[in-house]
Amino acid sequence: MKRKSIFRLTNLGAVAGLALSVSVLPVAPAHALTFVPCGNIAALRAAITASNTSNENIVLAPFCTYTITNTANTDDGGNGLPSVTGSFSISGFNVTVRRSAATGTPNFRVFNVESGGDLTLNSIHVRGGRVPGNVGGGIRVSDAGSTLTVRGGSIRDNDAGFGGGIRLREGGSAVLLNTLVSGNDATGSGGGISHAGSSLRVDFSRVLGNTAGLEGGGIRTTSPGVATLRASVVTGNTALGTLQGGGIYEGPNSQVTLDSTLVSNNTPNNCRPVGAVPGCAN
Template sequence: MRLVTTIRGTLPVMVLALLAWGASAPASAEGGGTRAGGDDAPTAFVPCGDAAALVTAVGQVAASGGTVALAAGCAYTLTSVAATGANGADGLPVITGNVAIVGTGSTIRRSASAPDFRIAEVAPGGRLSVSGVTLSGGRAVDGAGILDAGDLTLQRSAVTTSVASGVGGGVQVAPGATATFSLSHLSGNSANDGGGVHVGTGASLTVNSSTLSDNTADSTGGAIANWGNSTLSAAVIETNHTTNFEGGGIWTSLGNMTFNGGRIIGNTAGSSGAGIANFGSTLHLQATAVSGNVATLNGGGLFSHAGNTQIVGANITGNTAHGGQGGGIFSDGGSVSLIATNVTGNNPNNCVPALAGCAT
């Protein structure tokens, strides 16, 4: 009888202790999934705003693997270079192992007064997963937010206001690398090519339910410049811009570009193809709205210069070729086929040359 009383008295205390521990743990560090680096890999909890502790924590797991958990709602401001390699300066140690950085509304940013460096770099063979974190303010030649030469996952995260003088203002997916963005946002980034993200030859990009907006490229691909294989589902490409050349929203050459069930809206191009410009890819556009895009020259919605373009069940409406032809679609090379697609209400005309299935 006394034993039963003791157990009954102890259980509530144990339960309360477990509940208190669970409430204090960062939400993004919880759950039944395997930790980065394996079940035995360490998790480092970084105090709010302590950038030095963040750099130390990443350095401790960068090669061996592990999880770095940031305090919810806190900003970590990097003021100096943590590593310098063949690709230039980095604000965090280079990732060569399997690393997760998790937070809840947390931010890692480069100080405006700091020397130029990108925020993070993933080396070949390395894996980085970022969840619930915004990375901002990076400055580099390539991949100013993140240079990914391995495997990168962004989940409910953002890369913003990063500037590359070369390619990939937000993210560079280097040749042969892979990247996946889910429920994430790339905005306000800029580069010469691929203001939001640059996908290198043989690289792979998967975008799910994410938005790329207000990114700028001096040359091609305001949001995305694709040389590899990119698949976008339920994505939004919105109000991106190229200053001089094609692909205000998307520029694609080589490889494959598949866009399914999303929107390409309100983008502008300094030349042709304000929504999307195909310079040699196999392009599949399905169940997508392409509207409100404005090109300085030809192809407000779509510009085809080379490659094969198939458009199925899409709506291409309200686009403008301000100084040229084919407000909806303009083709001077490659092949374009329309299946159950609505191309209407574009200015000054819908399709040049005429395409089967395009309104005259």
């Protein structure tokens, strides 16, 4: 018997755009769907809050930008959207969710996945998050049991103290599939991604043009982090600290594995410590 999806429309005029967004969704018959009209941050916040309890998947309007101008909460440096504690997806088609670049906008990251939360982003671009002195400018994945999956989108132009684009804390895990991590900055380590979680998988993705003030311009792992990059590219990243690793820095008691992955043209080198990442030409 076929299971029917349930749509809760917060704006009847948005039905036309809904059909295109739904076409890119993975099959998830156990979840209902909540549609959020283009640019409606209040509705997006309400949908995330509801989905933390109901686990309903969320659909955003295709080709739309959702611009956040203030914080949903001030936890851990501030978050533009309610923290994720449920298990659900947010899907769109070439959709951007961003912190406003306007003068006077407070500092906050875009997404925060708390312990036990499971967030999937489908064709979503996360941009402009800013948490100086804190972690995870674009997305923070916090503690045991928290999970992030990004498919077909990007994490771009975010900055933080550590993990300019993404920060995985101990116990958190992430999968990036066909994803661009680009233009992110960390004053500390991990310009693109700072990984101290349980596992990080980067498949068919690009880590491009990120900068760290310390080590790991593209990716920095720390104990007990295990990272696997498959059929991906890490290039054009920069590390400015003494430990370096413009592309990848593998910290003590962590592990990075490259599978058909190119790490090249990073500054001042590709991987550090020398020989720590098998298959990386230092």
